[in-house]
Structures are given as structure tokens and as C-alpha cells.
Amino acid sequence: MPRRNRRDSDPGEFSDPLKNYGPTEYADPLEQSLAEDQVTAIKCTPVITVSPDMTLEEAIKQLAQLDIGSILVTEDERLVGILSHRDVLKRVAGNFEQIKHQPVRDHMTRNPVKVYVTDPPAKALNLMAVHSVRHVPIVDVDERVVGLIGPRRVTSYLRQYFNAK
Amino acid sequence: MGLRDDILKEPISTMPRRPLVLVKPETTVREAIQKMIDQSCGCVFVVNEQGKIDGKFSERMLVRLIAAGKPYLDDPVGKHSGEFWAVVRESDPIATVLHKLTEHRMHHLAVVDEQGLPISMVGQRSVMRYLASHFPRVVLAQLAESKLYIDQREGA
Secondary structure: OOOOOOOOOOHHHOOOOOOOOOOOOOOOHHHHHHHHOOHHHOOOOOOOEEOOOOEHHHHHHHHHHHOOOEEEEEEOOEEEEEEEHHHHHHHHHHHHHHHOOOEHHHOOEEOOOOEEOOOOHHHHHHHHHHHOOOOEEEEOOOOEEEEEEOHHHHHHHHHHHHHOO | OOHHHHHHHOEHHHOOOEOOOEEOOOOEHHHHHHHHHHOOOOEEEEEOOOOOEEEEEEHHHHHHHHHHOOOOOOOEHHHHOEOOOOEEEOOOEHHHHHHHHHHOOOOEEEEEOOOOOEEEEEEHHHHHHHHHOOOHHHHHHHHOOOOOOOOOOOOO
């Protein structure tokens, strides 16, 4: 068997592999919460869900009447899509009269970015930043919808660290 | 300084900001919608002859117009720009953005100069990107699919 050539190690290069295994130190409680709490530390209910067969007209009326930014589309409680203000702007606003009786499944964003209940808040916020979305659904281990995080809930969550401390 | 201190002390000029989409009051709603789509922006600000902001038309107003069931596409956007709007200055602390977005339930704020003329925009997306910059490892991990479990460093 050919001998493997090894570079002589420089003692000065030794790095203790265990030195980074101590608990992370955070600069303030906000950072710690974002990194270590569960995403449900951000208020995530109530959440409005609709069937994919609901008409666009009915779905948009719900958005307006409830003054919410998005509704989740579910089948058997499992997330299949989302209809948000941005979807209405991009896909519906210009020809609403022609398509208002079509099912919401044809105009929703399918398989939206989501987080699991075990994910930290930082993951949800970073999904919003990376994917340029305002709303992130939360699902459980069985992919069932348990909540929704949106911009108002995020800013309310952040403000509590400035009001009380 | 930690994240909390950064938000309290750093000025808005350190946040990611976006160009404003400005329209005149006589711009049609149809044209305003197209500008919002082209710029991937959730609102347009209506400016008067002096160039100062006089109103805002947002996706929220658009949804209300659609739900109302009346024709709106050819209306002047000035007719539907009565939605509450607010401004901040670049020298204001980032906490001001959080305060105004929460207090007034808005998604966007116009950033104005000392003369009150609009120069850029901040909003929820700016806040998220600012926060993301404090968690670079989480941002890099976004390329992978979300997992059910939290990765632990300890353990083989």
C-alpha cells in the first residue's frame, strides 16, 4: 500500500477542537432570544386558513375585512400555499374581474418558505430577509399549520425588549 | 454593543434602505400598480408640486379597493392615497423605525432630508435585513431546507 505523504505539522498551528464547545455568550437578552428561543416566542396566532377551492373574490374579501396581510391555504390542515397582498398585487390586481371566480389555488404562492416550531426566531427573520417575504408560516412535525409570523408580530416582539428593559 | 444597543443607538443611515417610488396625484391606479410591480415595492408615495409627500398608496389599499367591488384602475391615485403615512430622518435611531411601524401598523416609512424632501424608504424588509446581518451563520444556512431538529454542536 503506498505510503500517504504527510506534511510535518507545525505545533503553532494546533487548535483545540473543544475550545468552542462552551455555551454561547450573547451581548443582550434580545440576541439570546432570537438565537435560542422557539419561534413561538413571537406571537404567531391567530392564523387564518382557507381551502384551495375558495374563490379569489372570497379570499380577498377576507384579507380586507380582517385587515390582514396574508392567508394560508391548507389541505387537511397541511400547508399548501399562501395568498398575500403581494400576490394580489402581482397576479390579481390587473384583471380581477376576469378571474375573481377562480379558485385561490391558481393564484397563491405554492409551498411557501416556512419554519418548524422548533426553529429559533432568528431563522424566521432571516427567511424574511433572504427570500424577501413578509410572512412565514409555522408548522409542526406533521407539517400542520400552527401559526404565522408577520411584520407586525415581529416588530411587536422586538419592541418588548425596548419597552421593558 | 449588542443588538439591542445597536437598535437604540445606530442611525437609520446604517440600515438597508430602498429607493422611493414617487407618483403624482393624477397618476392612475393602474399606472401606480405597474410601478409597484416593476419596483417590487409594496407602496408608492404621492408627492405634491413642491416634491413633498402628500399621501401613500399601498397594497393594503389595493386589497380594500378590490374587495369593495367598484371600478378603480382608472381612478387618479390621489383619490385613494388618504392612508396614514409617516416619515423618519437618516439621523434618527433605528428604534424609531420599530416604534413608528408598530404604532401606526405600517409596512413602509419614507426617509426625508432636512428640507422634508423624500430621499429613500425603510420598512419591514429593512428591519429584517438589518437583523439578519447580526446572524450571518443563520443567513448562510438558509440555502439548506428547514429541518425538524436543531443542529447541536456537541455529540458525535
